[in-house]
Amino acid sequence: xxxxxxxxxxxxxxxxxxxxxxxxxxxxxxxxxxxxxxxxxxxxxxxxxxxxxxxxxxxxxxxxxxxxxxxxxxxxxxxxxxxxxxxxxxxxxxxxxxxxxxxxxxxxxxxxxxxxxxxxxxxxxxxxxxxxxxxxxxxxxxxxxxxxxxxxxxxxxxxxxxxxxxxxxxxxxxxxxxxxxxxxxxxxxxxxxxxxxxxxxxxxxxxxxxxxxxxxxxxxxxxxxxxxxxxxxxxxxxxxxxxxxxxxxxxxxxxxxxxxxxxxxxxxxxxxxxxxxxxxxxxxxxxxxxxxxxxxxxxxxxxxxxxxxxxxxxxxxxxxxxxxxxxxxxxxxxxxxxxxxxxxxxxxxxxxxxxxxxxxxxxxxxxxxxxxxxxxxxxxxxxxxxxxxxxxxxxxxxxxxxxxxxxxxxxxxxxxxxxxxxxxxxxxxxxxxxxxxxxxxxxxxxxxxxxxx
Amino acid sequence: xxxxxxxxxxxxxxxxxxxxxxxxxxxxxxxxxxxxxxxxxxxxxxxxxxxxxxxxxxxxxxxxxxxxxxxxxxxxxxxxxxxxxxxxxxxxxxxxxxxxxxxxxxxxxxxxxxxxxxxxxxxxxxxxxxxxxxxxxxxxxxxxxxxxxxxxxxxxxxxxxxxxxxxxxxxxxxxxxxxxxxxxxxxxxxxxxxxxxxxxxxxxxxxxxxxxxxxxxxxxxxxxxxxxxxxxxxxxxxxxxxxxxxxxxxxxxxxxxxxxxxxxxxxxxxxxxxxxxxxxxxxxxxxxxxxxxxxxxxxxxxxxxxxxxxxxxxxxxxxxxxxxxxxxxxxxxxxxxxxxxxxxxxxxxxxxxxxxxxxxxxxxxxxxxxxxxxxxxxxxxxxxxxxxxxxxxxxxxxxxxxxxxxxxxxxxxxxxxxxxxxxxxxxxxxxxxxxxxxxxxxxxxx
Numbered sequence: 001x002x003x004x005x006x007x008x009x010x011x012x013x014x015x016x017x018x019x020x021x022x023x024x025x026x027x028x029x030x031x032x033x034x035x036x037x038x039x040x041x042x043x044x045x046x047x048x049x050x051x052x053x054x055x056x057x058x059x060x061x062x063x064x065x066x067x068x069x070x071x072x073x074x075x076x077x078x079x080x081x082x083x084x085x086x087x088x089x090x091x092x093x094x095x096x097x098x099x100x101x102x103x104x105x106x107x108x109x110x111x112x113x114x115x116x117x118x119x120x121x122x123x124x125x126x127x128x129x130x131x132x133x134x135x136x137x138x139x140x141x142x143x144x145x146x147x148x149x150x151x152x153x154x155x156x157x158x159x160x161x162x163x164x165x166x167x168x169x170x171x172x173x174x175x176x177x178x179x180x181x182x183x184x185x186x187x188x189x190x191x192x193x194x195x196x197x198x199x200x201x202x203x204x205x206x207x208x209x210x211x212x213x214x215x216x217x218x219x220x221x222x223x224x225x226x227x228x229x230x231x232x233x234x235x236x237x238x239x240x241x242x243x244x245x246x247x248x249x250x251x252x253x254x255x256x257x258x259x260x261x262x263x264x265x266x267x268x269x270x271x272x273x274x275x276x277x278x279x280x281x282x283x284x285x286x287x288x289x290x291x292x293x294x295x296x297x298x299x300x301x302x303x304x305x306x307x308x309x310x311x312x313x314x315x316x317x318x319x320x321x322x323x324x325x326x327x328x329x330x331x332x333x334x335x336x337x338x339x340x341x342x343x344x345x346x347x348x349x350x351x352x353x354x355x356x357x358x359x360x361x362x363x364x365x366x367x368x369x370x371x372x373x374x375x376x377x378x379x380x381x382x383x384x385x386x387x388x389x390x391x392x393x394x395x396x397x398x399x400x401x402x403x404x405x406x407x408x409x410x411x412x413x414x415x416x417x418x419x420x421x422x423x424x425x426x427x428x429x430x431x432x433x434x435x436x437x438x439x440x441x442x443x444x445x446x447x448x449x450x451x452x453x
Numbered sequence: 454x455x456x457x458x459x460x461x462x463x464x465x466x467x468x469x470x471x472x473x474x475x476x477x478x479x480x481x482x483x484x485x486x487x488x489x490x491x492x493x494x495x496x497x498x499x500x501x502x503x504x505x506x507x508x509x510x511x512x513x514x515x516x517x518x519x520x521x522x523x524x525x526x527x528x529x530x531x532x533x534x535x536x537x538x539x540x541x542x543x544x545x546x547x548x549x550x551x552x553x554x555x556x557x558x559x560x561x562x563x564x565x566x567x568x569x570x571x572x573x574x575x576x577x578x579x580x581x582x583x584x585x586x587x588x589x590x591x592x593x594x595x596x597x598x599x600x601x602x603x604x605x606x607x608x609x610x611x612x613x614x615x616x617x618x619x620x621x622x623x624x625x626x627x628x629x630x631x632x633x634x635x636x637x638x639x640x641x642x643x644x645x646x647x648x649x650x651x652x653x654x655x656x657x658x659x660x661x662x663x664x665x666x667x668x669x670x671x672x673x674x675x676x677x678x679x680x681x682x683x684x685x686x687x688x689x690x691x692x693x694x695x696x697x698x699x700x701x702x703x704x705x706x707x708x709x710x711x712x713x714x715x716x717x718x719x720x721x722x723x724x725x726x727x728x729x730x731x732x733x734x735x736x737x738x739x740x741x742x743x744x745x746x747x748x749x750x751x752x753x754x755x756x757x758x759x760x761x762x763x764x765x766x767x768x769x770x771x772x773x774x775x776x777x778x779x780x781x782x783x784x785x786x787x788x789x790x791x792x793x794x795x796x797x798x799x800x801x802x803x804x805x806x807x808x809x810x811x812x813x814x815x816x817x818x819x820x821x822x823x824x825x826x827x828x829x830x831x832x833x834x835x836x837x838x839x840x841x842x843x844x845x846x847x848x849x850x851x852x853x854x855x856x857x858x859x860x861x862x863x864x865x866x867x868x869x870x871x872x873x874x875x876x877x878x879x880x881x882x883x884x885x886x887x888x889x890x891x892x893x894x895x896x897x898x899x
Contacts, residue, residue, distance in 0.1 A: 004542070006542060030518065030538060031517045031518040031534040032489065032515045032517070032518075032542075033518075033542075034516075034539075036498065037498060038498040038499060039494050039496075041493075041495055042498070042499070061554045061586035062464060062470070062586075063473070063474070063496070064495075064499070066467045066471065066503075067470070067500075067503055069466060069467070069837075070840070083840075084465060087463065087464045088462075088463060089463070089467070090554075090586055092584065092587045106462050109463060110463055110465075125492065125519075125554060126586070129559060156492070156495045156555070157520055157523070157555060158520075158521055158524075374513075376513075379659030380659070383659075394505055395501055398509060399659065401509070402510075402511055402655060403656070403658065404656075443655045444656065444657040
């Protein structure tokens with residue numbers, strides 16, 4: 001049997017109070033390591049996906065479009081163009097002759113067919129290699145269709161998923177600033193990095209509304225081009241999922257002087273802080289803080305008795321957490337602590353030095369911190385640390401199940417709201433039904449039937 | 454029977470995936486083997502995610518993780534690192550390298566890379582030769598099987614009497630095929646065989662490469678077998694392992710209809726019985742008889758019903774053939790990938806019914822337009838047809854690959870008499886559910 005940890009990856013694994021120095025991160029995945037990461041295209045696609053009145057055309061051979069068809073649980077209150085898959089489906093002749101003509105015809109025919117408010121054109125590996133001038137095609141078709149047609153430079157090999165976030169933000173930045181901002185009150189925000197999985201953005205928007213804060217736009221949950229175009233009229237950007245939309249927040253700070261704060265809507269503590277921080281930003285209006293306190297009190301009083309129930313059942317259980325962005329891991333650790341569960345493995349695909357430093361501070365001694373990990377490492381530590389539960393995305397699920405432990409999906413494909421106060425109960429319920437299911441009793445590690453061995 | 458839809462230049466809601474996916478699936482069915490996608494990291498990861506949602510099993514697929522440097526100067530260095538790291542971690546006996554559209558476009562010569570590979574790995578390293586963007590997943594699937602059969606170092610020993618090269622069927626299908634063939638021949642090879650690797654048990658500890666798969670020694674002896682059987686229209690192309698064995702080593706080749714339904718299964722069993730000189734065993738005779746009995750029980754519910762069949766060419770032909778046998782009209786037969794002789798091939802598998810449309814390279818928008826203005830009783834194919842079935846209010850019988858919105862896809866049996874019985878029950882019960890749900894009376898006897 002091979003070894004679980006490759007020498008070139010040793011520095012991307014850090015055990016609190018045992019390892020020396022600091023963790024290595026923000027580098028390309030090691031070839032052959034079976035990384036759980038995707039590519040630049042994936043980063044762009046996840047950020048822009050929820051914009052529901054835009055056409056998302058993938059320029060390349062079919063795979064990239066097939067794999068991202070209806071892939072996320074991002075809800076829309078109106079149009080659902082984002083749930084369809086469009087591709088130029090490049091073939092051999094297109095690759096030889098160049099794909100520009102085909103792209104131009106594809107944008108025109110799909111534009112006329114679906115009447116979108118904008119078009120995003122994703123460049124895949126091939127588009128980048130054959131040198132199609134996608135920007136020029138976009139300019140030409142934008143004129144014809146009368147809506148913005150925006151290139152997204154998401155060639156898979158041109159960096160990591162994070163570079164894809166940046167490419168998506170570049171495209172969004174071209175829409176922001178084009179709309180009419182008259183009538184937007186001073187107490188107004190944009191919510192960035194919230195993708196409306198299972199309607200989470202609606203829950204969060206509702207909290208802010210109840211406080212008296214106007215939400216100008218959500219980027220990109222339940223996204224509409226019209227709303228995004230007015231985003232520069234807001235007074236504050238509230239950024240969740242720090243990895244993906246910070247580029248846009250930085251851009252808007254520079255160009256429009258709009259400050260931003262980082263928040264998380266996951267976990268009682270973080271969700272409440274997300275409301276208080278916004279209230280405090282608009283401190284000239286003390287009513288906001290009072291209102292926020294009221295909401296927090298009200299919401300917590302509803303869920304606390306149920307949390308108590310889950311705490312009694314789950315206290316002492318151990319979780320392994322492996323997620324896309326490190327910010328989510330912070331929230332998960334805090335949320336699990338609230339029910340007296342501990343986190344024994346905490347890792348992310350795209351964390352940076354700062355993220356991992358914070359993660360280390362937050363973790364218990366002995367916790368394994370992982371950057372850009374893979375099935376063999378994850379499974380080894382899950383067993384070593386005797387985790388009862390794995391929290392991650394679809395690709396981590398079979399790792400947990402093969403080891404005979406519970407799994408919670410905390411990725412973009414889930415269909416259950418886990419943000420906000422209500423989401424907290426959903427989360428605990430998920431954890432509870434995963435860990436406490438009687439089926440694990442039959443798993444080999446708990447059930448050694450002599451007669452069958 | 455011409456294409457009625459306008460000729461779109463774009464593809465919407467595709468009814469196909471890409472060829473590297475097919476390679477990874479085939480390699481999962483080879484004993485102690487690992488695949489490397491030679492391209493960007495995303496290819497391997499997306500393929501893993503797509504297949505995990507269907508098989509619900511680990512799918513460790515490596516990538517040579519291209520960066521800008523490799524895209525400009527070629528991916529040899531990355532491939533070398535990938536092979537070494539995969540060897541260290543997984544210690545496979547065989548590594549299969551798949552080209553992706555990126556590596557093919559920049560002109561990486563994988564054959565040369567793999568042949569002159571001077572590394573410390575003890576694994577045999579083979580590359581797949583296939584077009585990456587002209588076709589789809591099936592091409593990768595067959596291409597991988599052929600490249601491995603052709604490229605593998607040959608053994609001297611005769612191990613199996615017959616090589617079976619199935620299409621992209623389910624693990625349950627593979628198990629059953631092995632059982633059928635096993636009742637005629639003591640030693641046979643089914644390749645690929647992911648019946649255990651992609652429908653396995655809980656382990657307790659993580660096993661880097663799932664146990665099971667076509668034995669490496671059998672693959673090395675494929676050229677010594679008496680004959681091969683394949684079930685695919687693609688076998689006429691240059692990507693069929695059975696064709697290669699016939700051309701290079703004179704191994705007799707039977708290219709059969711997919712063994713879905715009675716005719717297809719009969720044909721397979723006849724060949725097996727004839728070649729082995731053994732009678733059809735009693736259990737198979739009984740299975741066939743039970744199936745015919747069930748057809749009689751259900752013929753009133755099926756006769757004249759109108760179905761829409763979509764998916765891979767051989768799958769569509771197999772399903773259409775079975776529907777035809779039980780009196781259901783496969784009104785629309787749509788193949789998701791390009792397939793020049795599809796109409797001819799499909800018509801050969803029908804006896805009773807005449808489809809209104811037979812076409813290849815069809816996406817779900819084409820299918821939606823084809824279906825417009827007419828009534829259908831059900832759709833049959835992968836779960837990717839669900840949005841359309843929901844929109845049209847037509848029941849969907851999920852089978853084939855992928856099934857992303859139900860459990861049990863890998864355990865769904867399509868082939869042989871038992872598979873036909875399973876299909877029959879599923880189809881008829883779908884029709885009865887619809888009838889019952891739509892009825893104002895709600896009879897409890899139907």
